[in-house]
Amino acid sequence: xxxxxxxxxxxxxxxxxxxxxxxxxxxxxxxxxxxxxxxxxxxxxxxxxxxxxxxxxxxxxxxxxxxxxxxxxxxxxxxxxxxxxxxxxxxxxxxxxxxxxxxxxxxxxxxxxxxxxxxxxxxxxxxxxxxxxxxxxxxxxxxxxxxxxxxxxxxxxxxxxxxxxxxxxxxxxxxxxxxxxxxxxxxxxxxxxxxxxxxxxxxxxx
Numbered sequence: 001x002x003x004x005x006x007x008x009x010x011x012x013x014x015x016x017x018x019x020x021x022x023x024x025x026x027x028x029x030x031x032x033x034x035x036x037x038x039x040x041x042x043x044x045x046x047x048x049x050x051x052x053x054x055x056x057x058x059x060x061x062x063x064x065x066x067x068x069x070x071x072x073x074x075x076x077x078x079x080x081x082x083x084x085x086x087x088x089x090x091x092x093x094x095x096x097x098x099x100x101x102x103x104x105x106x107x108x109x110x111x112x113x114x115x116x117x118x119x120x121x122x123x124x125x126x127x128x129x130x131x132x133x134x135x136x137x138x139x140x141x142x143x144x145x146x147x148x149x150x151x152x153x154x155x156x157x158x159x160x161x162x163x164x165x166x167x168x169x170x171x172x173x174x175x176x177x178x179x180x181x182x183x184x185x186x187x188x189x190x191x192x193x194x195x196x197x198x199x200x201x202x203x204x205x206x
Contacts, residue, residue: 029163030142031180038169039140040064041072041105049112049129054105069102069176069200070169071193074132074143076109076161077118082184086164087119093166093190094127102168102197107132109161138162143180154184164188168196176200 032038041064048055054064064070073090077083094104106129108115115131116122123129138144143162151157166188168177177196179188 026147027145028148029145029182031163031165031182032141032167032175032178034175034178036175038072038167038173038175039137040173041137043130044133047111047131047133049108049115049131050123050125050127052126052128054103055128055130064105066169066171066173067103068171068204069100069197070167071097071102071104071197072107072167072169073105074107074138074141074162074165076164077115078109078157078159078161079164079184080156082164086188089188089190090166091125091127093188093193094125096190096194097197100194100197101201104128105130107137109135132162135160135162141165141167150182153182166193168193168200170200171204 043055043062043064045058045060045062055062071093073093075083075087075090077087079086090106097104104127106125106127108129108131110118111131111133112123132138135144143165144160146160150161150163151159163180163182164184165181166177166179167175170176176199177193179186179193181188
């Protein structure tokens with residue numbers, strides 16, 4: 001008697017010829033570009049790391065008003081050495097932006113305690129900074145997608161964070177200049193950013 005049919009109440013199971021593939025839908029990041037409209041920048045009071053000029057309101061939820069060309073920089077301490085270099089460059093960019101008649105705002109991926117721990121010092125920057133909690137703004141801008149993580153493309157990053165980016169935004173919320181480095185391989189040219197700020201300011205007063 002064959003051992004394969006000892007139990008009459010158990011039918012042999014056949015293997016399917018085709019296995020159903022798992023649903024691996026991937027949403028790639030799609031950063032906004034020059035010419036497109038930048039979404040409203042809403043900041044929760046609890047997420048402000050530092051308020052200097054733009055983030056002075058004590059409202060629970062505050063929408064940033066763009067009254068002059070705005071340089072908006074996305075920065076994360078999770079970028080390690082790349083981030084250290086970029087942070088110093090952004091400090092210089094803030095100074096040049098102020099001289100050129102623009103405003104400057106930094107978006108970080110970390111809360112204040114984490115940010116200061118990564119930099120081993122208290123925040124001493126002279127510009128406005130806030131945390132993009134749950135990556136809400138960076139998702140709208142197309143810099144973050146949970147299915148297309150930065151750590152999946154760049155070695156040395158082991159936490160969720162958005163791609164590096166710098167935008168120059170006009171008072172009409174139109175993007176005048178965009179810089180996105182989704183593989184951490186490009187160099188930001190501060191002169192290009194300031195040229196965009198100057199162009200936007202001259203256009204606004206024309």
